[in-house]
Amino acid sequence: MKYFYTLFLIFISILSFSQVSKPIYIYDSISKAPIPFTNVIIYEKENIINGFYADENGFVKIVCNENSSLKFSCIGYENKTFEKLFGLSDTIFLRQNSIILKEVIITNSNKYKNLGFINSKKNSTINTFKGSEFAVFIENESNVKTKIKSVILNLTKKKDHTTILKIKFYKKGNNDTPTDILNNRDIIYYLKNKHNGELEIDIDDENIELPEEGVYLSVESLGFIDKKGSFISDQDMWHEFSFYLVDDINNATFTKNNLKANTWYNNLKLRFEEIGQKYKNHPNVSFGIKVYTE
Structure with a gap:
């Protein structure tokens, strides 16, 4: 028995x-x-x-x-x-959320300025992977609310396979981490061709407002799709896609793996030192935004 x-x-x-x-x-x-x-x-x-x-x-x-x-x-x-x-x-x-739409600043201005980590010298790159998300805090230099016209990413993509990126904006939390998402819906970008350098993505129609303090701009890597929109095996493809980094006095970049954990990590410098790469200050992903000015 x-x-x-x-x-x-x-x-x-x-x-x-x-x-x-x-x-x-x-x-x-x-x-x-x-x-x-x-x-x-x-x-x-x-x-x-x-x-x-x-x-x-x-x-x-x-x-x-x-x-x-x-x-x-x-x-x-x-x-x-x-x-x-x-x-x-x-x-x-x-079921769709019941969203209370916020009033968006309407501007007739044809003047813009760039904010973020896009004008500094790019030192190296960091590879992404399925589920990885990088978020960098971009200060609002004028402390005046305005509308975000586009996002600017510095990246390198060595093959023509279509890469799916999800763009998000977060408020800055009390402990300086990304918190509430400002998007009302997913912002999906299809990166179809080879690319090396600056990529500007127009999001004017999304009506995203830049808070007085600033905003976290994040990019989540979802994977690679075929012509039918289905994900393809990607284990040997991620080394062909990476974001450029800049060395800055601000430790402004957070990262996490959305498919394995829900915790933000904020020490890329330590991660690079563990593999023998030294930074004078802090490595930050080279992301930026273009905003309207008066």
Whole structure:
């Protein structure tokens, strides 16, 4: 009897830790349109175990334990959580947030200025990976609210595969970390061709306001897609894509892995010193913004 009881416990243990694969489609609850590039985070006992992105068609294949919890999230939509993968439908509907639109500063000005870490000498680069997010704090030099016209990224991309980037803006929190997201929806950029140097992305239609203090501009790397909008295997491709860095007295860059943790890291200098690269001050990703001036 004891022998069979032991076998039963082993059997239950194997079941509880076995990985299963489940295809899921994610749609808008009202329009029934696919929601592209939704984040799907896998939890076990409140710890993040893994994460996935839906592709351009709202499709994601999840691989995890059947007893794992899941959270679906996308800017502009309410988060949706499930206690277990087991029994989950292959179709998920997300409901749009009830957003109170803020008044946006309207300007007739044709004058702009650049802010951020884009005019300094670029010393080196830092590779990205699926799920990585870099956020840099950009001060508002005039301390006057204004509208952001475009974002400026200094990067290098050595191949023509289409790279998907998610652009976000955060408020500065009490402990100087990125906090509340200012976007009302996802800002997705398709970087299709080879590129080396400055890339300007127009976001005028997004109506993003630069707060008096400043703003965190962040870029999250989602992966590479084919012509049908599906993610492709990318393990050997990330070394072909990286952001330029500048050496600055301000330690303004935060980074995190959205598919593995939800904690910001703020010491790139230490990370580079561990691999033998020295910085006089602090390495910061070379991001900037173009704003309207009076």
